[in-house]
Amino acid sequence: MSELNKLGEFGLIDLIKEGTIHDTGSVVVGIGDDSAVLLPTPRQLQLLTTDMLVESVHFDLATTTPWQLGYKAIAVNLSDIAAMGGIPRHAVISVALPQSTPAEFVVNLYKGMKEICREYGVNIVGGDTVSSPQGIVINVTVAGEVEPANLVRRSGAQPGDIVAVTGWLGNSAAGLELLNVNDWEEFDFAWPLVTSHLTPQPQVKLGQLVAAAGATSMDDISDGLASEAHEIAKASNVGIKVYAEQIPLAPELKEAAQVLRKPVLEYALYGGEDFQLVFTMESSNFAALLAAYPDLPLAKVGEVVDASQGVSLVDKTGYAEALEARGYNHFREAEEPPLSFETTSPEGTHTFGEILAGVLQPGDVLCLAGDLGAGKTLLTQGITAGLKVAGQVASPTFTVLNVYEGTTADGRDLPIYHFDLYRLEHPAELAEIGFDHYVDAGGIAIIEWPEKFAEFLPEKHLWLSLKQGESATGRVFELLPVGARYRELCEELKQVAHSCD
DSSP states (O other), rough: OOBBBHHHHHHHHHHHHHOSOOOOEEEEETTTSOOEEEEOOOOOOEEEEEEEEBTTTTTTTTTSSHHHHHHHHHHHHHHHHHHHHHHHEEEEEEEEEEETTTHHHHHHHHHHHHHHHHHTEEEEEEEEEEOOOSSOEEEEEEEEEGGGGOOOGGGGGOTTEEEEESSSSSHHHHHHOOOOOOOGGGSHHHHHHHHHHHHHHOOHHHHHHHHHHOEEEEEESSOOOOHHHHHHHHHTTOOEEEEEESSSOOOOHHHHHHTTTSSSHHHHHHHHOOOEEEEOOHHHHHHHHHHHHHTTTTTEEEEEOGGGGOOOOOOTSOOOEOOOOSSSTTSOOOOOOOOOOOOOOHHHHHHHHHHTTTHHHHHHHHEEEEEETSSHHHHHHHHHHTTTTSSOOOOOTSSSSEEEEEEETEEEEEEEEEEETOOOOOHHHHHHHTTHHHHHHSSSEEEEEEGGGGGGSSSSEEEEEEEEETTTTTEEEEEESSHHHHHHHHHHHHHHGGGOO
């Protein structure tokens, strides 16, 4: 096939218009005239939504095929219709393409679009094609319909409602990260996650079912559960509690989180592009829905509360902290970078540990992530020295847990639990060593190799990544900007950590 500059606009239209109509009864005129002519369904509300995908912002042609790109471009719009309880009916597609784009690329792009439109009974009835001086831009508009009684908005949530979601959360974000890992195909857990990102499945039928069952508000999860919870709370003037232990996390996601060295809830709360649904509903209606359809992939994840309580994340102990709306936002300023420190010698690493000890508090859980030889045990020795531990502090590689008695800066005695999870292979081994008991015991827990069991960590923890610096003896420490305790520590550490060396 030739390039677009040789094919021309009308030649391109002739190339792609075949197989675009699936419901001939609702289309009077489709592609090929100045405007599409449609026959609306009587007594139905019309829904209209649009999304734009820009190369290097929303997709990377190095990791997605034209077919996958076309499929996803339609899917993100169908998800918006699903979130209103509606049925998608017609799509209008505009594309801006560099003149050098091969016609084969466009054919495969539209094959992906036609495939998902066939699956959901959506007609492609028009659009536009223009040249682009730089990069590809795709804009899709989808029209849908909904019965007036089944229309669901973001603004209907009431205190006392439950909060529930469809499907697994976090898979798409992990899939995106895996695509940037060399040889990701070798991980047996990777394919479901990558597929969730490249070809998401909009929950159209579930949206209709949930709407008919009495959903009081609904939103599609395009920017992460945290962001969508804030959207519903703001629109409905309510507060929302999200229970961390109830968020549905796929086994493959948990494995990926260990490999990618990231807390698993980060993907579900802040990753986005799952295109599942989050909705609120009276608890009795939700119970009736589950009783009627016990196999539906639905999970209760929270409850609606008074607006004065805000949006919070509640851990398994009942501790609640404010849940930030950190989903993707095109016009938001860049997120706060990790707090970074660097040392040039083993003595400097030990000193940084002593300084860190001065700002730690009883109940803190400090996770030390990094490769072998990154200095985790040396840093721990500095921390324990700062906490006035008597005697030698050794790596617990073979004992898994070492317990010491220390003293805080203000003179309080407290235990220090030093874990090394490197040799553990199964979560059951955590229970055998009493992991939950120790991290909740009110002392200071220091955990080496936390990435192996990231999903079992307490929600309130500090994550410190260690890696080698420019010199053989230097080390770089990055405290990830996650949670309230991070912000509490920032100013104190910024003021004192410059003196590490």
